[in-house]
Amino acid sequence: MTSKVTTEVLEKGTRQTKTILEIPQKHKSKINYNRKAESEFFVDNSALAGFTGERILYMSVRELIENSLDSCEINHILPVIHLSLKPLDPLNDLWTISCKDNGIGIPSEKVPVAVCSFLTSGKYVEKQQRGLFGVGLKMIAAFSTKDTDHPLKVWSKSEEESEFYFDLRTDIGTNKPITLFKKNVKNNESQIEGNSGFKVQAILRAKLSPVTKNKIYDYISQTSIVNPYAIIVFETDEGKVTFKRRTDTMPSPSLEVLPHPSDMDLKTLKKAILNFMNQKTTLQGILSNSFQKMSNDKAKDIVNRAGLAAKPADQYDEHELIKVVNICKHTKFQSPNTDHLSPIGEKILTVGMTSEYSIIQNKVTTNSGSQTQLTAKILKPALTAYSSRICVVNNRPTIVECGIAYGGDIPSFKLYRFANKIPLLYDEGSDVAREVISEVGINKMGISKKEVKEQFSNVETRSDRTVEYLPIHIFFHICSTKIPYKTAGKESIASEGDLKKYMKSCLSDLYRKVSAQIRRELKIKEDENKLRLYKHYIPFIVSAISESIKIDTKKLSNAFQIMAGKYVSGELSNITKQILPNSDQKKRTEPVNKKINPSNSNGNGIKLSKFDTRSNVSKQSNKTNSPKINISRKNTKK
DSSP: OEEEEEEEEEETTEEEEEEEEEEEGGGOOOOOOOOOOHHHHHHHTGGGGTOOGGGHHHHHHHHHHHHHHHHHHTTTOOOEEEEEEEEEEGGGTEEEEEEEEOSOOOOGGGHHHHHHSTTOOSOOSSSOOSOSSSOHHHHHHHHHHHHOSOOEEEEEEOTTSOOEEEEEEEETTTTEEEEEEEEEOOGGGOOOOSSOEEEEEEEEEOOOOHHHHHHHHHHHHHHHHHOTTSEEEEEETTEEEEEOOOOSOOOOOOOOOOOOGGGOOHHHHHHHHHHTGGGTOOHHHHHHHHSTTOOHHHHHHHHHHHTOOSOOGGGOOHHHHHHHHHHHHTSOOOOOOOTTOOOOOHHHHHHHHHTEEEEEEEEEEETTEEEEEEEEEEEOOSEEEEEEEEEEETTEEEEEEEEEEESTTOOSOEEEEEETTEEOOSOGGGSHHHHHHHHSOGGGGTOOHHHHHHHTTTOOOSOOOGGGGSSEEEEEEEEESSOOBSSTTOOOBOOOTTHHHHHHHHHHHHHHHHHHHHHHHHHHHHHHHHHHHHHHHHHHHHHHHHTTEEOOHHHHHHHHHHHHHHHHHTTTTTHHHHHSTTOOTTGGGSOGGGSOOGGGBOSSSOBOOTTOTTSOGGGGGGTSOOOOOOOEEOOOOO
């Protein structure tokens, strides 16, 4: 059997039906509507969580460290984190990754679901936190299940109970955990020191390119900058690096906060009503108790303006509730609270900037050949500065922090980006911070582009931005209950609301703070260039003098060297006054021999100073350590 697809055409005033396509009946099909488990969806669309290609190991390191830091900071525990990444089977691209912390741990009955079931997390609240979707550890468990036959190993210890060990896998088709083994760990087998903690170990199949390896090193190094109160021990097959704790001061932990009514939608309002259903609360009471900056009088006014009858809140239909939502969106409320946020703070960020860790790979030759070993290097700048601003982005309070580290051990320009204390390493070109760097001019420092490019002309940079010629590190940190990320991978921040405006204000403020130091260094570099130029011409001058008079050229050269150094350093700033007495700045541009004092000349119409080589140079020996030079004219025949 076949199925005909026909159309009607008009030919010579008559309507005729023509067959344009015949489809065999056996090829006709129906659409099947199936449900996909959350775990299967995320595994099939792993790019949403950033787990793609060579970035699998990078994202795994990132998610494990973020979970550990959150687990410690929630109870104000100084973090101690041990991270290990080692090859298990290089031929098959198998890696062993493990992470242990001294955080609050997870209760044993919650471990399987918390580790393996997607969209089950304690992070789905209005609160500043590093995680966004709560899928990081679940992705590690799912990829371990998908690509290997090794179980995910978990040790957990909370303050309420003893340590437990689990062998876990994820049922990707149902989004349910599979507990292969569970036991209460004895003291001699314990993996966790202290009263609480958590450890996870996974086998993953992934490739590790040199680029990704450097990204992992950079991520750990930059994490230690904004978390200098943490001890991070990183171990690989190339060695072990310890990032020491540089301060015991921790930022105040972030707190859960009520949503702002300006950001209200129908879903948020219905959820608030659902939370109060058992208490038989009125809509007015729900509004005042579920949203910040919403007083009882304000809530009563909104309900009255919506024209709603008095009845239990759960009896309002969506048509009535949407009136409340629309009124809230057009009502002016006070700015949202910021006391629930947890910025890094000037003291902690300054500690991080003044002891900036970086991982260095050194080639070491041994009996077995050349090997790479890891070491940690600390960069100490000559100057740091800090600035911050508070703003509102998408009706959510946001704190912008900016820091600058200049000079010292810092070799060149670098931009650091952080969001809720997370380093952002990818997609820098599309980040709002890069736009801010481009738009805030170097003139805020009181110096010109020409000065910078002349004095730092030896700096290798592909950019035409003047600031990138300076040995300067710029740090941006954005903290909020909801960061405006551009993508689900959390690698770049969008320019939304007034965010860019306040970031530019912070950077301009810092440029002004460091301008004096940078101008001072530019002056030093200018003097060094002058001195280098003078020393270049000294041999030619000495050679020219020695052609007409007998002289110790070595001593004369040394005298010129000392004189040039003193002139550049400013000790001989009065030399012009001695050459041009009683003259103003304008007259100094005139030729020197225009006015001659015969009583103080050498007979040739040229005024002598104590630095003139044709005078007795030894006269200045009482003020300097310049060598004495004996000069006598050569016997020349006319």
